[in-house]
Amino acid sequence: MTTPQFPIRVGARSRPFLRLFGVRAGNAFVELSDDFDAHFGRFRLRTPLANVVSWRIEGPWLWITAIGVRMSIRHRDLTFGGSPRGGVRVDFREPVRMGPIRVPALYVTVEDLEGLGAALKERGIPGKDARRH
Numbered sequence: 001m002t003t004p005q006f007p008i009r010v011g012a013r014s015r016p017f018l019r020l021f022g023v024r025a026g027n028a029f030v031e032l033s034d035d036f037d038a039h040f041g042r043f044r045l046r047t048p049l050a051n052v053v054s055w056r057i058e059g060p061w062l063w064i065t066a067i068g069v070r071m072s073i074r075h076r077d078l079t080f081g082g083s084p085r086g087g088v089r090v091d092f093r094e095p096v097r098m099g100p101i102r103v104p105a106l107y108v109t110v111e112d113l114e115g116l117g118a119a120l121k122e123r124g125i126p127g128k129d130a131r132r133h
Contacts (some may be wrong), residue, residue, distance in 0.1 A: 004119050006030045006110040008040060010082035014067050018082060021069050028082060030108050032119055036090060038108055040080035043069050045106055047096040055120045055127030057113045059086025066109065077105035085109065086131060088116050 008028035010018060018028075022041030031037040037046045059066075066084040071077070078098070081087065087109040095102035110116050117127055 003031055003033045004115075006032075006108075006112055006116045006119075008080060008082045009085060009109050009111045011067075011084070014063075014082055017067060023082065028080070030110055030116060032123070038080055038106060040069060040082075040108075043080065043098075045078065045080075045096055045098050045103060047092060049123060049125075051093050051096070052090055052120065052125050053093045054091045055117055055125060056089045056091075057086060057117055057127075057129040057131055058089055058107075059109075059131060060084050061086070071101070071103075075105070076101070076103065077107065078103045079107040079109075081107065081109045083109045086113055088113055088127075090120075 028040050034049055035046050036049050036052050061084045063084045066081045068081055070079040087107045089105055089107050091105045095104045120127060
């Protein structure tokens with residue numbers, strides 16, 4: 001099986017701000033292999049695919065709450081966000097260590113939300129599209 005790569009959508013107005021996180025063309029994406037491997041500029045979160053228990057497409061969100069590397073204080077979930085258009089929330093069985101923090105879930109604002117969901121579903125990971133249409 002090939003290793004699919006899902007680029008993270010980076011909005012034109014967000015690009016200058018995201019340079020603060022080291023985000024440039026080609027270094028913001030999610031790869032699926034035996035691992036779930038998310039890159040966002042200088043940041044990376046990687047865990048075995050067996051640690052992914054579910055996914056959920058959500059959004060859109062307000063720009064101010066969606067862009068950058070963000071952590072929810074309440075739930076400690078993390079976002080690699082380049083666009084407020086929406087994202088895929090990926091939940092982990094065991095929190096994933098990223099530096100000094102342990103992340104229970106990651107939001108990624110990939111270009112192809114449905115494609116990432118379908119690729120996870122093909123690998124036996126349940127999920128749903130929870131957006132309001």
